[in-house]
Amino acid sequence: xxxxxxxxxxxxxxxxxxxxxHAAGSGHPGGSLSSADFVTALxxxxxxxxxxxxxxxxxxxVIFSKGHVAPVLYAALARSGYFPVEDLDGLRRLxxxxxxxxxxxxxxxxxxxxxxGQGLSVAVGMAMAAKLDGKPSLxxxxxxxxxxxxxxIWEALMAAGHYRLDNLLTFIDYNNLQIDGEVEKVxxxxxxxxxxxAFRWEVVGVDGHDMAALVAALDAFPRNDGKPxxxxxxxxxxxxxxxxxxxxxxHGKAPNDEQYAQAMxxxxxxxx
Amino acid sequence: MVQTYGKKPTRMGYGDGLLKLGETDPRxxxxxxxxxxxxxxxxFAEKYAERFFDAGIAEQNMLGMAAGMSLLGKVPFVSTYxxxxxxxxxxxxxxxxxxxxxxxxIGGMHGGVSVGPDGATHQALEExxxxxxxxxxxxxxxCDYHESYKATLAAAEIAGPVYLRFGRExxxxxxxxxxxxxxxxxxxxxxxxxxALIATGHMVYHALAAAEALAGExxxxxxxxxxxxxxxxxxxxxxxxxxxxxxxxxxxxxxxxGFGGAIAELLAxxxxxxxxxxxxxxxxxxxxxxxxxxxxxxxxxKFIVDAAREVMQAAKK
Numbered sequence: 001x002x003x004x005x006x007x008x009x010x011x012x013x014x015x016x017x018x019x020x021x022h023a024a025g026s027g028h029p030g031g032s033l034s035s036a037d038f039v040t041a042l043x044x045x046x047x048x049x050x051x052x053x054x055x056x057x058x059x060x061x062v063i064f065s066k067g068h069v070a071p072v073l074y075a076a077l078a079r080s081g082y083f084p085v086e087d088l089d090g091l092r093r094l095x096x097x098x099x100x101x102x103x104x105x106x107x108x109x110x111x112x113x114x115x116x117g118q119g120l121s122v123a124v125g126m127a128m129a130a131k132l133d134g135k136p137s138l139x140x141x142x143x144x145x146x147x148x149x150x151x152x153i154w155e156a157l158m159a160a161g162h163y164r165l166d167n168l169l170t171f172i173d174y175n176n177l178q179i180d181g182e183v184e185k186v187x188x189x190x191x192x193x194x195x196x197x198a199f200r201w202e203v204v205g206v207d208g209h210d211m212a213a214l215v216a217a218l219d220a221f222p223r224n225d226g227k228p229x230x231x232x233x234x235x236x237x238x239x240x241x242x243x244x245x246x247x248x249x250x251h252g253k254a255p256n257d258e259q260y261a262q263a264m265x266x267x268x269x270x271x272x
Numbered sequence: 273m274v275q276t277y278g279k280k281p282t283r284m285g286y287g288d289g290l291l292k293l294g295e296t297d298p299r300x301x302x303x304x305x306x307x308x309x310x311x312x313x314x315x316f317a318e319k320y321a322e323r324f325f326d327a328g329i330a331e332q333n334m335l336g337m338a339a340g341m342s343l344l345g346k347v348p349f350v351s352t353y354x355x356x357x358x359x360x361x362x363x364x365x366x367x368x369x370x371x372x373x374x375x376x377x378i379g380g381m382h383g384g385v386s387v388g389p390d391g392a393t394h395q396a397l398e399e400x401x402x403x404x405x406x407x408x409x410x411x412x413x414x415c416d417y418h419e420s421y422k423a424t425l426a427a428a429e430i431a432g433p434v435y436l437r438f439g440r441e442x443x444x445x446x447x448x449x450x451x452x453x454x455x456x457x458x459x460x461x462x463x464x465x466x467x468a469l470i471a472t473g474h475m476v477y478h479a480l481a482a483a484e485a486l487a488g489e490x491x492x493x494x495x496x497x498x499x500x501x502x503x504x505x506x507x508x509x510x511x512x513x514x515x516x517x518x519x520x521x522x523x524x525x526x527x528x529x530g531f532g533g534a535i536a537e538l539l540a541x542x543x544x545x546x547x548x549x550x551x552x553x554x555x556x557x558x559x560x561x562x563x564x565x566x567x568x569x570x571x572x573x574k575f576i577v578d579a580a581r582e583v584m585q586a587a588k589k
Contacts, residue, residue: 061343104372110343112371115363121333122368125340125348132301132322135344152364155333 001044006211008269009079010040014240015267016075016088022260024092027100030250031144032072034175034208034235041214042140042171043076051081054107060137061110061126065119065153066144066173067101068252074098074106082108117150119143120170124160127168127228138222141170146178149187154199161200164226169218172230173208175237177248193232201230208233240267274480279442282474283381285420286438287312290349292421293428294320299347300428303338305331310440311351311381331356335364335376342375347428354380354396354437358403369433370406376434377427378403383413383437383473384524385552385569386562395557396437400472401529403435404502410434411502412455413523413531415476416445419499422453430455439524441562443474456500458508464494467580468512471522472498472531475550475571479522482576493580501531506538513545518587520548520579524571527551546587548579 001009013036021027042062043049050056064073071091078085083097083106090096097105101114110126113119123141130137147153160168174192176183183189193203202223206213217231237251238244241263244255255263293300294316301323308314308326317324327334331352338348350357357380358365369376380399387395404411410430414420420438427434452459461476462483471479476497483493496512498505513519519539521532532549539545552569566572 111339111374112367115367118332118336118364118368121336121364122340122343124333125337125342126344127340128325128337129301129341129344129346132346133344152330152332152336155328155330156336158330159327159333159337 003211003215006040006044006215009044010037010211011267011269013040013072013075013079015264016078017071018241018255018260018263018267020071020074020088020091021254023089025254026092027071027254028068028252029244030177030237031066031173031175032069033239033241033244034237035069035142035173036072036239037209037211038171038173038214038233039072039076039142041211041218043080045215046218051108054082058137060140062140062142063110063119063123064102064113064142066116066142066147067113067119069142070100070102073102077106077108116144116147117152120153120156123168123170124156124165127165128163130167131165139168143170143172145172145174145176145183145189148172148189157196157199157201160228165228166222166224166226168228169221170230172232173235174232175235177237177246177251179248179251181248196230200227202227204229204231206231206233208235209239242266274446274477274484276444276446277448278445280417280445281440281442282414282417282420283438283440284312285414285417286379286424286436287315289421289424290316291319292425294323297347297428299345301325301341301346301348303327303334303348303350305329305334305352305356307352311379313351331361332364335361336368338376339368339374347375347377349377349379351379351381353382353394354399355394358396358399358435362402365433366406370408373408373432375432378433378435379438380435381438382440384439385557385565386439386441386524388441388562388565389559391559392556397526397552397557399435399437400501400523400525400531401533404534408432409502412499413437413472413501414499415474415497416443416447418445418447418449418451419453423499426453426455437473439474444477446477446480456503456505458496458498458500458505460494461497462493462495464492464516466492466516467584468494468496468516468519469522469576469580470496470498470509470512470519470535472501473524475522475524478571478573479576481573482580485573485577486580491580491584498531501534504534504538506542509535509538510543513539513543518546518583520550520576520583522576523551525551526554528554546583548583550576550579
């Protein structure tokens with residue numbers, strides 16, 4: 001996909017996110033919107049996968065460790081062709097395969113997540129298994145910044161460095177907001193890059209909304225240097241919807257009808 | 273006297289089972305959390321080094337790594353003490369492993385007060401309760417070395433998460449390599465008609481000893497070995513309860529929500545039957561010698577005999 005198409009796709013994904021959360025009446029727009037550009041670059045530029053054959057053995061795997069951003073995952077899966085886009089209307093409804101947090105009942109979801117801090121370990125185990133069998137798949141994880149407060153994350157970071165998992169990449173959605181406020185005020189994680197390097201990771205810092213930079217960072221992976229890669233994406237929580245941007249209150253709240261209409265206007269494709 | 277064939281810790285049945293699986297099942301990988309000598313996974317590690325992973329003292333990540341391995345077709349056996357795996361990593365077992373029905377096997381050692389001098393922190397008394405409550409989970413609690421070996425092999429063949437409970441101490445071997453072991457089926461190890469002693473783990477031995485003592489008083493006790501706690505062999509338990517009209521459950525574990533709890537739930541629902549519960553009664557373990565602790569916590573055969581007399585009396589009313 002060309003850069004322009006990726007940017008357009010990211011806008012479509014953002015519209016999907018806001019639309020499904022509005023329809024569901026609940027959900028997590030803030031982090032879904034902040035990670036939307038990376039998720040678009042990953043699914044529509046980098047990932048080796050076959051949406052028509054979700055269990056293709058050689059596929060790359062993606063684990064959403066920050067499971068509450070299920071809407072961005074579901075939008076990416078639907079737009080990739082894993083299931084009909086109309087399914088997105090079922091988000092969080094009884095009987096739908098689109099649970100409030102990722103579940104393996106959705107085609108393309110590798111493992112259930114939602115209790116923060118657990119997904120990176122799963123990605124580590126997958127990457128270890130691939131190394132053991134000499135399999136070429138690559139492994140991607142999406143972590144939140146607040147999520148890094150979980151102790152298990154640091155166990156997983158340690159293990160990935162220890163086992164020299166250069167087939168593993170995690171994207172850290174560094175929007176600096178969590179439910180109770182600014183990450184640095186709640187429980188600081190800085191200096192993050194230094195910490196990750198100390199845990200034997202290759203660290204790449206990018207503007208998490210610069211599609212060209214995200215593509216370049218993904219293209220540089222894998223490096224085959226015995227080190228796992230962390231992309232620290234500096235992002236804006238709620239990115240793309242002016243009244244949601246940088247407001248912790250939009251972590252887990254649905255827009256009302258009026259707000260929804262405004263968000264759709266802001267996320268519309270520009271007239272050509 | 274109960275027929276025995278020496279003594280061995282059940283955890284060694286796990287270690288030998290893993291060795292066998294190393295040879296027969298290339299999917300099997302083994303994880304430990306810095307306790308490989310104690311859990312006996314060091315036997316596997318020595319022979320199959322490339323398939324052994326020491327997670328260090330980091331149990332939650334160990335469960336997650338095992339989950340990831342299972343998603344690529346491996347059959348990981350995760351090994352450490354019961355308190356550190358079932359307790360500390362409970363949410364990982366629940367949300368990452370059971371919710372996605374991942375093929376991860378969990379070997380939990382040091383179940384029960386018979387761990388001895390290390391005391392309460394290391395004596396796992398709650399795993400049956402907190403593992404059996406999880407959807408998709410299978411819970412196995414073998415009675416001796418040979419049954420532990422067979423349960424370990426069986427676990428590799430079960431699709432989905434399995435918790436295996438083992439003990440630290442050498443306990444009497446009461447079966448042979450030829451004794452049948454069928455996953456999901458409770459086994460009647462002694463026929464009887466007056467009282468059913470429904471036991472799990474190495475309490476089966478103590479139940480058999482109690483049955484011998486009761487026979488001396490003219491009481492005929494049935495002994496049911498329930499090695500598969502979940503899924504519970506409901507028909508076997510109901511048949512034993514129906515035949516005897518009263519029962520005593522025996523476990524080296526909290527009875528609250530534990531094995532006794534599982535039997536009580538079933539009987540309350542399908543066949544209300546007078547019951548007594550041998551097990552730990554809502555208290556933490558303590559340091560001491562295993563046999564002393566068995567007396568202190570009311571677990572040995574004489575307590576089972578007392579409970580049997582009491583429940584038979586209650587059943588007559």
